[in-house]
Amino acid sequence: MSLDVNPYGPPASGSRVPWERVHPAARAGVEEFLGAPVAEAVTQSGGFSPAAAVRVRAANGRRAFVKAVGPQPNSEAVAIYRAEARNAAGLPPSAPAPRLLTSFEAAGWVVLVFEDVAGRHPATPWRRDELDLVLAAVRRMSAELTPAPIPAPTVGDGFAESFTGWRRLLGEDTTGLDPWALRHLDELAGLESGWAEVAAGDTLLHADLRADNILLADGRVYVVDWPWACVGAAWFDLVCMLPSVGMQGGPPPDELLPDPDPAVTMVLAAVAGYLVRHGRLPAPPGLPTLRPFQRAQGVVALGWLRRRTGWS
Known part of the structure; x- marks a missing residue:
């Protein structure tokens, strides 16, 4: 290497x-x-x-x-x-x-x-002590922001265009697509199609949690960059965050969120479809590293989805 x-x-x-x-x-x-x-x-x-x-x-x-x-x-x-x-x-x-x-x-x-926060991003590869601190803060944040304290779009409206990856791929060139995903493309599109209903809720979500949107300072966790805030299920932020944790050297998502709820699987299907499809697109102007970052998360999300579905 x-x-x-x-x-x-x-x-x-x-x-x-x-x-x-x-x-x-x-x-x-x-x-x-x-x-x-x-x-x-x-x-x-x-x-x-x-x-x-x-x-x-x-x-x-x-x-x-x-x-x-x-x-x-x-x-x-x-x-x-x-x-x-x-x-x-x-x-x-x-x-x-x-x-x-x-x-x-x-x-x-x-x-x-x-305000100026004299903090730093969590170390990558993730250290388990910092990860545990962040996960605890995310859960507290979800509790504190339920019900949502400010007006914001529903998660279904906020991600209506983004979370259509598998359905869009049904009509697009799939050259180079992961063989498992290609084999189950129809089923993935069907699973993805119900994500918005099961992700509904009354929690204010950050909706873009990653290590680069988190600061650690004096034992406190600060979550930064809130343009995508929306309202939905309290567990949504965690499902969206865990592929980046796994990609950046943290534990596999299954270990951090073993919840077998089918709703989690449906939302994960939408997240994985978003990451996989967007990772195949050209880079947007001024964002040269976005697509490789999405592709790398997509690999983790797809592996997690494969294990959750049990499809061969």
Whole structure:
């Protein structure tokens, strides 16, 4: 094996925009809010969005974490950041998330200013002590956010277009598709088709949990990046998260969620179909590592689904 191959999957990273390339009007807005010019700006790695993610220190000593995105190279990112601003502003203090201090738009850029958390992402390969800490926090978060404290789409509406992977593959070129998946494509499409009904619930979900969306600081867990928040079954976040845990050196999903509930299997079918199909698509503008990351998760999700169904 080549020494530059990561055995725990491709990195969750995009093309970060350095602070000096953020539009001057957006930078000026941040400095006005902080009350002084930015004296130090340190770009943070992790995450896929083609945007700025910067820990800043103003000349007066105030610190903040700033996310900022413009209409290029991916115009969809602006709408995503608007959704995150809306969701983050409404999260209750009990949510394990950094506090949004302010948000604004300037010259076509969307800017979010959060409290600065001096944390780090969980280690990968996952350490079991950190994983246990995170899983406990995710379960507490689900309890704290039931019923959902803010308006948000249902999970069925939020993922209606995304969770159709197997059904779309029925009409697409399947060259190179996993042989087991190809053999059971009709059955997988049928299993996937009922996911939204069984995933319904009244819990506010993050809906995009991965190591790069989690910070650890002083024994606390912070969940960041909330643009996809929606309302559904409390266990949905865990089902979506576990393929990335397995891909990044953690225990197999079966060990962490042995629940035999058929509803879990149906949602897993939808998750696996999403990851497998999207991993076959061209990279979106400005997100060069997204498809390899999805493909690697898809391998884990598909293996988990195969074991849960028992189909030969």
